[in-house]
Amino acid sequence: MYIEDYALSHQLYAGDAIIAATAIEYNMELCSGNIKHFKAIKELNFNHFKPLR
Numbered sequence: 001m002y003i004e005d006y007a008l009s010h011q012l013y014a015g016d017a018i019i020a021a022t023a024i025e026y027n028m029e030l031c032s033g034n035i036k037h038f039k040a041i042k043e044l045n046f047n048h049f050k051p052l053r
Contacts, residue, residue: 002041010040020044 002020006012012020016037023030024043033051038044 006037006040010037012037012040 002012002017003014006017016034020030020038020041022028023045024041027045029045029047030038031047031049032038033049035046035048038046039048
């Protein structure tokens with residue numbers, strides 16, 4: 001479902017879709033520096049962080 005909805009518009013790939021679906025299924029927060037791929041998924045409890053360089 002997520003790949004169909006967000007693959008073209010947000011460049012969501014299979015691995016990212018599995019990560020997002022798992023976080024949603026288990027009602028967990030997803031912390032990632034990759035806001036581009038995950039920001040559109042409204043059901044996802046997403047916490048963006050800026051990685052240190």
